[in-house]
Amino acid sequence: MPDTLTWTVPFGVGGGTDVWARFMSHWVGESLENHPAIVINNVPGGGSITGANLFYSRARSNGAEMIVTSASTQYPAMLKDPRVRFDYSRWTPIIAAPTGGVVYAQSSMGDDPKKVLEHLRQHETKFGAQTPTGLELPILLAFDMLGLQVDPVFGMRSRGEGRLAFERGEAGIDFQTTSAYFSSVTPLVKSGQAVPLFSLGVMNDDNVIVRDPAFPDLPTFSELYLAQPGTSRDDMAYQVYHKFFASGYALQKLLLVPKDIDASMLETYRDAAKKLAKDPEFLEAARQRIGPYDPVTGDVAARQLEAAMQMSQERRQWIVDWLKQKHDIRVVTQ
Template identity: 55%
Template sequence: MKKLKHFALSAIAALTVTTAVADNVVPDTVDFTIPFGVGGGTDVWGRFMAPNLTAHIDGNPTIVIKNQPGGGSITGTNLFYKRAKDDGSNIIGTSASTLFPYMLGDKRVRFKLDEWTPILASPTGGVVYVQPDLGIESSAEVSELLDQELKFASQGPTQLELPILIALDLLGADVKPVFGMKSRGAGRLAFERGEATIDFQTSSAYMSSVQSLVDAGKAIPMFSVGVMNGAGNIVRDPAFPDVPTFEEAYETVHGKKPSGMQYDVYRKFLAAGFAFQKVIFVPSDAPSDVIASYNDAVRKMIADGNFQKEAAVQIGPYQNAVGLDIAQYLSDAVNISPEMYTWIKDWLKSEFNYKL
């Protein structure tokens, strides 16, 4: 298992100069690596963020998207780690699919998060939904799922669906995943074709592609992953206020709130995968005034009323965060205790014959 050094400390140290950011310290051209293919969720997010970030950086540098797909984002991220310049002209956008392999000690991972500084984090939510022919009319009937085999078209047991698979197991659902989907969008299409009876999509994909199915009676939302409030409690997602959280669904089924090691592991991956679903990093050895300029730009951007309106449509009603403000939280989120690592390793082996 890899342990993440506290990159938050170096990030905070590097950003102590934010009160005196010089003009035009960010290079005129910035390559923005997206380690996924064109048209995917991270690509769409990156292409939304790039011009908004440009508009708020002094000198308005040109930010060029560089798609480098492969290995579920590991290929492009490894290349960025190996080749990124330390002058601030290279940044990368990661997803849960990037953080999870790092957390799980995937042998393909060559990058080191403790050598990068976060400058922006975009949270998201997500919803689990089922086919109406399962005989369920609303989320209040979630208990009825436990008596049926549920087919789930999934990318893989350590991809974005990991906390969803843990949650469904906690509920006691009989899930039969079919791994190998190239994206969550491919999983949704399998659901639409009737090949899957249960599916999960993040907020933006749900709003753009699934809500219409719900409105047409072709999908029934069961629960959302919710959002974490300032007190660390999971509450209903503001994008889906009428959809109960997983915690509410669990209490409906079992008559008590979830607890124990499995739930702790679920919350760990939920935090890393959703509270920090998309993160922009810059190499930590970039000049401190460059990193400060990026963070100053992000702060201005997320305070911009026009950006807030556009972001609500593009990524949902969630609060983007500045790297300086979230560095320690992100560090905590991607650190796995030995006990948690042992649990998830054993669970993946017993449930899916997947060996870390």
């Protein structure tokens, strides 16, 4: 077992993925028998593509090198962005961190979620967004699939900036992941400014989206969509949504190693991850950071990653066409 592990983080220092990696490095190091030192190597650029490409081309299979990725890395690979030179099928997950999130609206539209949703089907409102091909892609799909008249304003530098636009009344609807929702949106709900509409839910071991334990009283987007007449899980739009939800939220943060590392070393890493997933001290610390979500490890993580990243040409073309039609965004694919 190497005495030092190097984790490539294809993002800058201080971002969400970097914070997660530094948090996890302590716990992973402690869970391994030889307590290796873990060095974080930040390689930002290209929305994480630069660092991921570099890792893919240079990482050795000696077990000493790992990469931490997020939705911003998964989505370009799924869309076959021509800048992508890495292949997730050549990497194996050690541990994954899911997250959830909530869509909420201005209470001036009504104090009941059903009334607010009906209002949004009849009246256009703004949504402060970052990019149509980033973490907000499933959210934009959800708005359209529910028939909501949402006009995204792209260019926000963060989801926090989008929330501030909501607080100033410049946006009528917003979305935040669980940790940000608890810290920054719950006060808005309590003060009567915001009304939660639905959560994204979480993925169970059978790859089915179910209610989020952090928001057990909120319906999921899936529930709302499938309650509409004539809809089903077999709909192309729902299948595409499910793919991007799985890779962007059910597996939002991933720690991976090259697939061809020694089998016994891979088993050692996976055993350490499984041990962590049952460690009450780790789970409590993780819940303070990302909400009440159990980490995904071992074969379950591998199965979910494989299922999420396998994007048929038909589905890929559907989302490319949808982005052009709905948002006038031209996505170039390989």
